[in-house]
Amino acid sequence: MKIIENALTDRGSKYAVSGGPVGSVDEAKAFVKSLCRKKKFARATHNSWAVILPDGPVKNDDGESGAGMVILRMLEREDITGHIIVVTRWFGGTKLGGDRFRRVQDAVRVYLDAADCQSL
Incomplete structure (x- = not known):
């Protein structure tokens, strides 16, 4: 499990991004559960x-409507399979509107750059 805790901030909201190899939906859920420990x-x-x-693809927005699809599209573009990416947000008090999708993309890009997506 790779965790980048301070990936970025925007108007008080803080983001982290995590990821690792998984081979099934159950492993993906276990990964998130482990992270949330x-x-x-x-x-x-x-x-x-x-x-x-x-x-096939699996995603979970966890209340951040559309965020799972943003992550999924980036995984598809990079042709990365069997590797979960989790974007974590701590709300900072200001709604980001559509910018929240850009911040999810930015967080995934931070992860992919740090992980060298060729090795995923």
Whole structure:
């Protein structure tokens, strides 16, 4: 599990991004559950995630409507399968509107750049 805790901030909201290899929906859910064992992540406003598995794509917005699809599209563009990416947001008090999708993209890009997506 790779975790980048201070990936970015925007108007008070803070973002982290995490990821790792998974081979099934159950493993993906276990990954998120493991991440949320850390008190900081359990208290987050959203832990949105996506993964492309042999059975097809799986995503979860965790209340951040549309965030899972943004992550999924980036995984598809990079042709990354069997690797979950979780974008965590702690709400900072100011609604970001459509910018929240750009921040999810930015967080995924931070993860992919740090992980060297060729090795995923």
